Amino acid sequence: MIECRACPRLVTWREEVARVKVRRFREWTYWARPVPGFGDPRGRMLIIGLAPAAHGGNRTGRMFTGDRSGDFLYAALDRAGLANQPTSVRRHDGLKLSDVFITAPCRCAPPANKPLPSELERCSAWLDREVALLPRVRVVLALGAIGWGAALSHLQRRGLTLPRPRPQFGHGAVTRITGGPALLGCYHVSQQNTNTGKLTPEMIDAVLARAKELMDETA
Numbered sequence: 001m002i003e004c005r006a007c008p009r010l011v012t013w014r015e016e017v018a019r020v021k022v023r024r025f026r027e028w029t030y031w032a033r034p035v036p037g038f039g040d041p042r043g044r045m046l047i048i049g050l051a052p053a054a055h056g057g058n059r060t061g062r063m064f065t066g067d068r069s070g071d072f073l074y075a076a077l078d079r080a081g082l083a084n085q086p087t088s089v090r091r092h093d094g095l096k097l098s099d100v101f102i103t104a105p106c107r108c109a110p111p112a113n114k115p116l117p118s119e120l121e122r123c124s125a126w127l128d129r130e131v132a133l134l135p136r137v138r139v140v141l142a143l144g145a146i147g148w149g150a151a152l153s154h155l156q157r158r159g160l161t162l163p164r165p166r167p168q169f170g171h172g173a174v175t176r177i178t179g180g181p182a183l184l185g186c187y188h189v190s191q192q193n194t195n196t197g198k199l200t201p202e203m204i205d206a207v208l209a210r211a212k213e214l215m216d217e218t219a
């Protein structure tokens with residue numbers, strides 16, 4: 001995956017960001033490649049976000065690592081007993097996840113954090129191949145509507161029958177799919193949501209508690 005250059009617009013952007021950098025990270029050599037999933041490959045919870053941040057995952061090479069979204073997410077995972085520390089600053093910083101794996105439908109940092117539908121479509125092959133290596137997933141926690149849609153499309157490609165009408169994303173929404181994992185929605189952990197109070201620590205704590213219940217229900 002990390003050698004993929006299939007989306008010219010994203011390749012250009014991820015490399016341009018790495019060349020220009022921002023002042024506070026000027027000493028860094030940016031990762032500037034697709035970012036693979038991270039976590040416990042035997043985890044029962046799969047978190048699907050959106051895409052690496054330009055100066056977060058695109059810099060550090062690890063999902064939600066080195067940015068404010070990650071600060072919020074990993075602190076919550078730590079409180080839930082799913083991480084061994086609340087911070088995530090760089091690869092090899094000692095962070096370990098337990099019973100959870102984190103991935104994204106788009107592996108390269110997109111301009112304005114907005115991948116195009118064609119880019120999501122192209123990158124879905126990586127999602128399918130990665131999830132195929134995670135045999136114990138019982139609940140998929142989708143961060144935002146794009147993650148939710150990507151999870152549904154992935155399950156459909158696996159041959160599972162989705163409920164009709166197609167389930168809509170909502171914070172706290174749950175969809176059960178026969179023969180597959182439960183799907184649970186949560187607002188994305190972006191600063192746009194966490195700085196405005198749309199998503200609070202208490203709200204994500206409640207969602208993670210629900211996810212753990214669903215993991216046990218469907219075990």
Ligand code: SF4
Nearest residue numbers: 004006007034108123
């Ligand atoms: S977004 Fe996905 S498909 Fe496109 S270049 Fe990156 S890894 Fe490849």
